[in-house]
Amino acid sequence: MEAADEAVQADELESRNDTLTMKERLLKRQKARLEDAERRKEAKENHSVAKESVDYFFNTFNGERAAVEELLCGCLGADQKAVAERLEEATSKTVQLQKLLNDSMVFLTTYDQRKAQVALQKLQTYLNETREQAVPKKKFGFRGRTKASTATMEDTAVSPPADHNAVQVEGDPAGAQCGLSNKSDMVLVMTAEEIQKEDVLLSHLSNCKVRLYGTPSTLHLKHIDRCEILCGPVSTSVFVDHCERSTLALACQQLRTHNTENTCIYLHVTSRAIVEDCHGVSFAPYSWAYPNLDEDFHLAGLDPKQNNWEQVDDFNWLAAGTPSPNWTVIPEGDRKTTWDP
Template sequence: MEAADEMVQTDEPESHSGAFKMKERLQKRHKARLEDVERRKEARENQSVAKESVDYFFSTFHGERAAVEELLCGCLGADEKAVAQRLEEATSKTVQMQKFLNDSMVFLTTYDQRKAQMALQKLQTCLNETREQAMPKKKFGFRARTKASSATAEDSVVSAPADHSAAQVDGDPAGAQCGFSNMSDMVLVKTAEDIQKEDVLLSYLSNCKVRLYGAPSTLHLKHIDRCEILCGPVSTSVFVDHCESSTLAVACQQLRTHNTKDTFVYLHVTSRAIVEDCHGISFAPYSWSYPNLDEDFRAAGLDAKQNNWELVDDFNWLAAGTPSPNWTVMPEADRKTTWDP
């Protein structure tokens, strides 16, 4: 009997100890399982972010490449001035593509880097061949064509000739002869007959109101300060560079905005808008209206029902899933709907 009691007393602590150890092992196993689940979740999230970055890169890169190829194809059969403009645009885009690739190296694989670089080299070769074929033994020397009386603007706005034709200024497309340059404190208007299928250039304008009725081929805005510029549907692209404290209303296939700040953009775009080196840009849907607007949309080949005004790619902001701080959507209460009396 005493032996039996002694055995019971001995087994009880051993049983307690075994249960404790079992519980401890289960807790450790559960903790390890939770940690493994967390690691897997984090790995999936990192993989997803990387994939989004790569997808964004190639989507933008291929879009830019297609735009350059389209510009080069348009050189065939075009006049010398139009060719010069297209080649300048193509060169600028190619430089921006290289910068975009360089900035994206941190998340691209070696294979993806090599593939993008080869595509760029091929594009550059095509650009050089097109330049040699379309403009043999010539350079962009169009400054001599400018009238001696035309003023060249560097950092300030100068009064322009009374005929309101676009004067050639440094850095402006050589082929764009339709538009306004070097003006301030004026109301400027072009009719559909003036700009239909033309390349329009607005440069060095200050505190002006501009109305462009009709469907131009392209629209270039350079060095615009405190202006209100409203334009009918543009067949291809709108290029904005060095625009400040202004309001724009444009409809186009592509919008590319550089070096611009504190500007409102009322936009109709059928692809995606691109901003770079910009700050304080606010977007809203295109709201300017005038007689024959629907007809001009058809003439420009734009789908009036397809508007991606809120889809904006910022080349200076590659953080997937985090909104760019350089542009915002304009609150509905602040949007302008009535433009002219």
């Protein structure tokens, strides 16, 4: 009888244990379902927030872009004062558009980033073309403080900005543009006082060393061969076209490089660099230094701590997940750190 009671008690205990185990399983399943539902809810909310952010970005971006295009269209037939005001406003809005894009990179897909960057590039081209049509072109004038153009690089040492033996260019009295062109085998220097936030053009230079101090508004490099060009912080964009076998040190908001081969670019850029129709282009961080560089970064409105030098978009290579063969990163051991003798 006693054995039978023990057996009954054992059965009851096992039954209770089974009941507890079943309850625990049910509670665990319920907890897992609640956690899964919470994760799905959070993911849905995050997706909704991201979609709202993307929608807000493109609505704002497209609206501001249309406003810039309207300003540029209004330049046709307007007087010079009105044109200057419209161009200034259009330039300011374009800079703000780039800042909006930079700030939105965290939630934009790579495709959306490229789509916006292409649109911004077309807008910048439209702005530049309108400026060139509306503003009389500068007549370049060079001071006589230069050696003969047939002098060799060995005959001329790299000069500091105050050295009057170096070539310097006259600034444009009308404020249109300043620069250097059609020079070979020379050291060329422009001071901060000469640049004064102007648009700077360097064109048709061969085997030259160029030093640009201060803060240009924009910088255009065209038809550059075997040159070393070092430039202080540029307030907006740098445009490189038909450059080969050269070394560039550039700091800017945007870099657009076209038709360029076998060129090293030491870069500080706050957006993403763009290359198109380029081969053998290599990148490293900006490493040129000179007195007042920090102050020039501030004057140009560039953040010295924000550098996207290795984030390069190749418009000829849009294969996702596959690196472009047209540009590379310069290995640390091969990077140039000393620029002046």
